[in-house]
Amino acid sequence: MPCLFSPRKEKKVANMKPKCPDEQEIPFRLRELMRSREAMRRPGVRKRQAAEKKQPPKLKGTEAQGDIPVPKFKRGKGESERSYVCRMEQEVQRVLFLTKNQLQREPEKEEVAQEKSKRKKEFQNKKLDKARKKKEEKKAALLEKSLFQDTVEFGDVVTQPPTITSRPRRGGPTEQAGRKRLLLTSRLGQSPTVPASTVPQSRCLTVPGPTTLWSRCPRVSPCPGPGAPVSCHA
Incomplete structure (x- = not known):
């Protein structure tokens, strides 16, 4: 008579040598x-x-809108008829209690709440834009202020004030009066500047002090002092 032996279960030993050392x-x-x-x-x-x-878990369907979900009954595996009926009765009583104590739904108020939330969101966006613009203006002002500051290292010696070399944005080089290049001067071939002529030695007078010579000569240099020659420009 053949003997049937069940496969022997291997004992789990912690310090057992691994079968495959690579794995x-x-x-x-x-x-x-x-x-x-x-x-x-x-x-x-x-x-x-x-x-x-x-x-909290997100509600689906009508339950998310505030409606009471309709229970669906299904008899479980191995559940007796009495326990199944008791469970259905409990579910029905719970739904009746919720419908009795449910608050009245007012869809008009819900729409107003949505409009308020939209208005609030627009106000918040405007506020954020205003804060962003203010921050950019402050940053530009700080940058402009830093351009006008001159960093002086330790030990630097300054002998004179700084000279302004930059020109205004909308202005060209300033021209002195009487030195403009006119069309008439270019035609005549003359220079725009007229050299100042001095009075000849014969017209220079030696006066001891202020006399009527100042009224005779239209352009007279200030009197240098008593006993000095006076020169005037014709």
Whole structure:
């Protein structure tokens, strides 16, 4: 008579020699240590998971709009008829209680609330734009102020005030009066500047003080002093 033997179960031994040395499973404690190190490197993942757990489950269909969901009954496997009927009775009583104590729905007020939220969002956007513009203006003012500042290193010696070399934006080089290039002067071939002529030695007078010579000569240089020659320009 043949004997039927069931396959012997291998005993799980911790210090057992690995069958394949190239393919060894990572120990459980080492896996836990590696997982904890990864979590320490990425703290945002843990915070996000905790926030998702705190959030209530999202309602679907009519339940999200505030309507009471209609229960669907189905007898479970191995459930007795009495327990099934009792469960249906409890569900019906719960729905009746909720419908009796449900608040009156006012769709008009809901639309007003949506309009208010839209208005509030527009106001917040305007406020953000205003703050952004103010920040840009402040940044431009600080940049302009930094351009007018001159950095002086330690030990620098200044002997004279700084000279302004920049010209105005909308202005060209300033021309002195009487030196403009006119069309008439170019035609005549004369220079625009007229050299100042001095009075000849014969007309220079030596006067002891202020006399009537100042009224005779239209352009006279100021009197240098008593006893000095006086020169005038014709």
